[in-house]
Amino acid sequence: MPDEVLAPNIELFSRNGFAGPNTTIVRAQYRPRFLRARGEYLPRRFHTWDLPAQVFAEPKALPVTILEGEGIGLELNRRAAAMSFGYVNVWADELHYIVSGRGQLDTEVGTLEVRTGDFVLIPRAVTYRWGEIAEEINEFIVVTTSELRLDPEGAPATFNPDLHLDRPVPHGRPGLPVDDEYEVVVRTGDRFTSYFYDVDPIPCLDVIGAPLVVRFNIENVQGLAVAEGGLAPAQLMSSTSGRDFIFGVGSRHSARPPVHHNADFDEVICYGMGPSPWGSVDTPGTVTWTPKGILHQGPEENVQPGYRAWLLETRSSLTMTPAGRDIAYLMETDRYGVHPAEGQPATAR
Ligand SMILES: [Fe+2]
Incomplete structure (x- = not known):
């Protein structure tokens, strides 16, 4: 011994x-x-990289839950290409952590260029989609039914929101009419409802007031x-x-x-x-x-x-x-x- x-x-x-x-x-x-x-x-x-590629092969594939409990889920997502639909979790907040990759996260309050090490907090009821992907995105997502908020102890030494917190850039353009229909998937717990539109519903002209979606890097x-x-x-x-x-x-x-x-x-x-x-x-x-x-x-x-x-x-x-x-x-x-x-x-x- x-x-x-x-x-x-x-x-x-x-x-x-x-x-x-x-x-x-x-x-x-x-x-x-x-x-x-x-x-x-x-x-x-x-070993989150072990999740087989075919799980995400479907263009409409959604994140996959690996751990769950009352009021919380931990999910994995992988995106190699842009999403052709919008997604909105109306009953839960989502904290996305980018394990690897680089791409555009397009939300209804603007677009973020995200990279490895980014945390993006997406409050419930904000519609988003992955846009152009420069490098395959692998992310780990915390989904909570309780409101998740930035609450840094020891700030600004441990984390300085004034320097390191940013928000999406509004599109500054209208959502254009689409040829067929534009789908938005609305998630309520483990149920999904689709709404269809004749215009792209996501772009916004401007955003004023408190930030909704925030991002910072680890x-x-x-x-x-x-x-x-x-x-x-x-x-x-x-x-x-x-x-x-x-x-x-x-x-x-x-x-x-x-x-x-x-x-x-x-x-x-x-x-x-x-x-x-x-x-x-x-x-x-x-x-x-x-x-x-x-x-x-x-x-x-x-x-x-x-x-x-x-x-x-x-x-x-x-x-x-x-x-x-x-x-x-x-x-x-x-x-x-x-x-x-x-x-x-x-x-x-
Ligand atoms: Fe411990």
């Missing part, structure tokens, strides 16, 4: 996430390393640097229900996080970009999921030259969809690698 296994380990037991109260447990044995598991309630890694999200460990990541967004939070968790100068019991939140981390790996995670679009109450540590964050990642915490208890299961691997909760027991018959997938 390696010496480190019996060195004192600091475990943090948190109620209500980073808001506390917290209890610190000192324990000799290192518990995140389980040998194997039987059953369904397991930490996973999703490169402009900074962690809170501390000499000693223990400081929680900086919150970036929250939902009005208090059930969902987004944090920037890229590399930062701090001690390795303690072993963690997160009693009230599922943790989903999306690794955005290197150059450094984060423990056993080194591919953009790797999504790790630790269900609430499952002991975990997670890799060292203090790595040079660094990496970019973000964390979703939700009070909802997530479960995998069949599409999620197809790209999921059992995860160990020390370095967040694929668990050595992955694929063994006693381990449920």
Whole structure:
């Protein structure tokens, strides 16, 4: 047995996430390393690039849900070409994270040129479509029935909205008549209704007042640097229900996080970009999921030259969809690698 296994380990037991109260447990044995598991309630890694191309082959293909819970869904989307229809989610807000690619996101309040590392917050009831795609778009989308809003803790040091937040550029032209019909797909939960128009309904002449759709890049999200460990990541967004939070968790100068019991939140981390790996995670679009109450540590964050990642915490208890299961691997909760027991018959997938 390696010496480190019996060195004192600091475990943090948190109620209500980073808001506390917290209890610190000192324990000799290192518990995140389980040998194997039987059953369904397991930490996973999703290799989102593994989702087969044919899932998105249909020109009318819509995003695919991989994890879902009450009031929240986590979805994948891939776009190689422009959409010939509009899409509007009227019951939920959508946070799009661009894992890779470059293209035009065209919304009813204007057009955004998006690129790798962009977050785009599209509030419910805003119609949009993908326009010209310069490089295939791969995105990971958080869909919440509660309002999701930018709420950066420690601003402007952690994120400066005055410098790094922007909005779509209005089209400044009318929507033109179409030869046939223009379809807009209206989503209500998991149901879809199509409306048809004789003009392109999306372009606008101008937009005045508060921004509706906002965009910023993960490169402009900074962690809170501390000499000693223990400081929680900086919150970036929250939902009005208090059930969902987004944090920037890229590399930062701090001690390795303690072993963690997160009693009230599922943790989903999306690794955005290197150059450094984060423990056993080194591919953009790797999504790790630790269900609430499952002991975990997670890799060292203090790595040079660094990496970019973000964390979703939700009070909802997530479960995998069949599409999620197809790209999921059992995860160990020390370095967040694929668990050595992955694929063994006693381990449920
Ligand atoms: Fe944690």
